[in-house]
Amino acid sequence: MKETLPPATPTPGSPPAGTAPVEPPPPLIALRPLLWLVAAGVFMQMLDSTIVNTALPSMARDLNQSPLKMQAVVVAYSLTVAMLIPASGWLADRFGTRRLFILAIAVFTLGSLACALAQTLPQLVASRVLQGVGGAMLLPIGRLAVLRAVPRKDFLAAMSFVTVPGLIGPLIGPTLGGWLAEVASWHWIFLINLPLGVLGTLAALRWMPDLRGPQMRFDAWGYVLLAFGMVAISLSLDSLSEQDARRGFMLVLLVFGLAGLVAYWLHAARAPRPLFSLALFKVPSFSIGLLGNLFSRMGSSGMPFLIPLMLQVALGYSPMNAGLMMIPAALAGMGSKRIVVPLVHRLGYRKVLVGNTILVGLAMASFAFISPEWPLWLHLIQFACFGAVNSLQFTAMNTLALRDLDGDLASSGNSLLSMTMMLAMSIGVAVAGSLLGVFGNEALHPLRDQALGAFRWTFVCVGLITMASAAIFAQLPPTRRIPPASVKRADAA
The missing domain is CATH 1.20.1250.20 (MFS general substrate transporter like domains)
Structure with a gap:
């Protein structure tokens, strides 16, 4: 026989009878696994931005390249991250933070494996682009999940907790990269991301909430103009030291990049919902x-x-x-x-x-x-x-x-x-x-x-x-x- 309870006595501030009580936001301690997960993503992204620099001469020797040519390894990653950041928020609203965060970790891990297996400089640069695709979504999607899941009064404390690994990554990254290049090989700079990626994926499956925002129209044309301008300018500046015929082509590319940014500015002035x-x-x-x-x-x-x-x-x-x-x-x-x-x-x-x-x-x-x-x-x-x-x-x-x-x-x-x-x-x-x-x-x-x-x-x-x-x-x-x-x-x- 089902037990019945007497009607509760109303208390000051309680909702009127017949209305569902408003569920209070979860306390910060209940969201601690999410914060640890996002903090780990921040750490992976920041570590990978700094760990490569001290190993560039070792990479150059192994790939039969001048150390000067290895700047493309750094440029490819940072430029890919910059290009994809504007689309990360819209993608999270469209597909959900959980699915996109897991995809970001998986792509970042696969990119790391591809970097370790690279046999030539073009292969390594292409692998860094793939790695940058994942890295570009880790930080913005993680920050967005914290913004939507954490109560406003606890947001500052939550973000402070999440950003601390961003300070630790640059602290240990150069030393760890140099140590791995010296005692093992530069390949291990990327291989250490594999177990981190597996653990991160399992943790995201359990603790990352599936949060979505209102569906907004994406400014695709504005994104194309902005992304093209950024890529063209960066690639042209990266090749200004060349003395062959490519130098003239890169100067033309620089002009096209500047024109792309100006075109975006004019587009944003007329578009009802521009990218920025x-x-x-x-x-x-x-x-x-x-x-x-x-x-x-x-x-x-x-x-x-x-x-x-x-x-x-x-x-x-x-x-x-x-x-x-x-x-x-x-x-x-x-x-x-x-x-x-x-x-x-x-x-x-x-x-x-x-x-x-x-x-x-x-x-x-x-x-x-x-x-x-x-x-x-x-x-x-x-x-x-x-x-x-x-x-x-x-x-x-x-x-x-x-x-x-x-x-x-x-x-x-x-x-x-x-x-x-x-x-x-x-x-x-x-x-x-x-x-x-x-x-x-x-x-x-x-x-x-x-x-x-x-x-x-x-x-x-x-x-x-x-x-x-x-x-x-x-x-x-x-x-x-x-x-x-x-x-x-x-x-x-």
Whole structure:
């Protein structure tokens, strides 16, 4: 016999009789498996963005290539990620976060296996493109799942938890890549992703929710114009060091890429639902933050490619020691994030970004003075100083770009900023490699002192490129100085 319960006594704030109670959002602790899953995806993506750099000379020797030619391995991955980020949100709404996240892990894992099996440079580059297809969806889809599943009051804590692995990846990536290349082979840089991919797929099948947003029409024509412009510009800059007939073709491709971006701008002004609304650029802080981000990173994004290459080719470091030299920069970068908020509160974005942009450029150019005779402690100080100002620059630029965006513009602006960052990384490595090719006469000289000369001039040039972006940040309005007491209250909040 079914037991019946007496009617419950209404309590203040309870829903009226006859209505279904509103189900409260799950507590943050119940969503912890999802956060761990997304954090693992962030770690895989960030680790793979940095682990390759210290192994490039080993790859070059095994594939019978000049170390200079290996820049395509980095450019292919970052450019693919930049190209697919704008489509990730629409794909998640169309197919669901669960299905797309699992597909992203599977494609990333298959791309990693293809990289390990590559026998030639074109095969390796093609495999990196496949790997980038998966990597492009891991971070945006994971962030979107957290945004839709986590209650608003817990969102900041959840995102802080998820982004911590993004800091750990660059910290251990260069050293791990150098160690694997030295004690085993560069193939293991990609093979270690296979067990991670299998575990990630099983975890996603269990814990990734199937969340979908409202179905919106995708701006396919705008996407084609934007993607073509990004790819054409990056590929043309990547080949400017060539001295044969292809150089003329690449200059034509550069013009077509610029025309593609202009065509997208005109298209977005007329389209009812463009890929990225031009209303974003009516927000001055976003416009300046985005453009400053692009041009500043065009210089600084080449440094993770140039430094390990210089240490091994010009200074004779082993792959593992070259990776260890990057740790002070990563640690100093993590430490400098703690002073960004009080510094901006005291001085304002304009003074901080103009001054720090110049410091970043000078720190980059200072690598032109590096010498094999330098003691180790001087190398460590130089790396730490560069890491500190470079990290401060990234944090301040990103915060400036997103601080005044609300509603739909916040999501669109975040996607556009993420795409711009990856595009700048691709262009930065392409520019650095092209400059190195120009100063090194297409291939690095066999004598270390001659190779070091090519690196020195390249560091000066990329430093000047970064310093030029200070003129963009100078367009910010001056900020009134905030009293120290107010800074303390703001930090406490």
